[in-house]
Amino acid sequence: GDSVTQMEGPVTLSEEAFLTINCTYTATGYPSLFWYVQYPGEGLQLLLKATKADDKGSNKGFEATYRKETTSFHLEKGSVQVSDSAVYFCALREYGNKLVFGAGTILRVKS
Amino acid sequence: NAGVMQNPRHLVRRRGQEARLRCSPVKGHSHVYWYRQLPEEGLKFMVYLQKENIIDESGMPKERFSAEFPKEGPSILRIQQVVRGDSAAYFCASSQTSGDSKETQYFGPGTRLLVL
Numbered sequence: 001g002d003s004v005t006q007m008e009g010p011v012t013l014s015e016e017a018f019l020t021i022n023c024t025y026t027a028t029g030y031p032s033l034f035w036y037v038q039y040p041g042e043g044l045q046l047l048l049k050a051t052k053a054d055d056k057g058s059n060k061g062f063e064a065t066y067r068k069e070t071t072s073f074h075l076e077k078g079s080v081q082v083s084d085s086a087v088y089f090c091a092l093r094e095y096g097n098k099l100v101f102g103a104g105t106i107l108r109v110k111s
Numbered sequence: 112n113a114g115v116m117q118n119p120r121h122l123v124r125r126r127g128q129e130a131r132l133r134c135s136p137v138k139g140h141s142h143v144y145w146y147r148q149l150p151e152e153g154l155k156f157m158v159y160l161q162k163e164n165i166i167d168e169s170g171m172p173k174e175r176f177s178a179e180f181p182k183e184g185p186s187i188l189r190i191q192q193v194v195r196g197d198s199a200a201y202f203c204a205s206s207q208t209s210g211d212s213k214e215t216q217y218f219g220p221g222t223r224l225l226v227l
Contacts, residue, residue, distance in 0.1 A: 097166075098170070103152060
């Protein structure tokens with residue numbers, strides 16, 4: 001079946017550092033891809049999405065590009081803030097609407 | 112606009128009791144999904160429902176778990192005779208009925224179930 005693999009965390013960065021969280025997927029066809037963020041004790045919030053190859057999703061300074069050749073959807077941000085500390089989940093949407101999630105990557109940003 | 116609402120936010124049950132989790136989707140959304148998040152893990156799909164229909168229950172355990180989304184009222188995830196392994200966060204998500212926006216799922220805050 002379809003699957004999503006994320007880099008293991010935790011990732012610890014200083015404020016204003018550059019962030020990359022790697023995400024690769026295995027799927028039949030060309031699924032839509034998503035990044036969700038989960039703050040402590042809360043549900044998931046959609047961060048960004050891309051629905052076809054070469055699409056770039058972006059929101060709040062985060063961005064990710066749908067790379068069909070490398071089956072990847074890496075999350076990047078040029079300058080992280082303490083408030084970005086959270087768990088980040090990469091996901092794909094299978095045919096039939098269900099989401100398949102990666103294991104999540106904990107991000108900790110120090111001031 | 113109200114987002115996805117779930118209640119209770121926290122639920123404590125003893126082994127053998129029943130747990131009933133409720134989810135009210137975003138107004139106008141008729142697709143509901145349930146996911147389970149075990150400690151230190153990502154979310155796993157459980158079931159996908161539309162009003163009065165179960166569309167995909169491939170992620171539901173074969174026994175003790177059931178879900179419904181009636182014509183009126185919230186979606187309910189029911190766990191009978193809970194065991195300690197059922198302790199987890201249960202998230203509900205909803206999406207719209209048609210168009211590209213159909214595929215974006217909006218999540219509720221979750222119900223954290225603890226089985227003693």
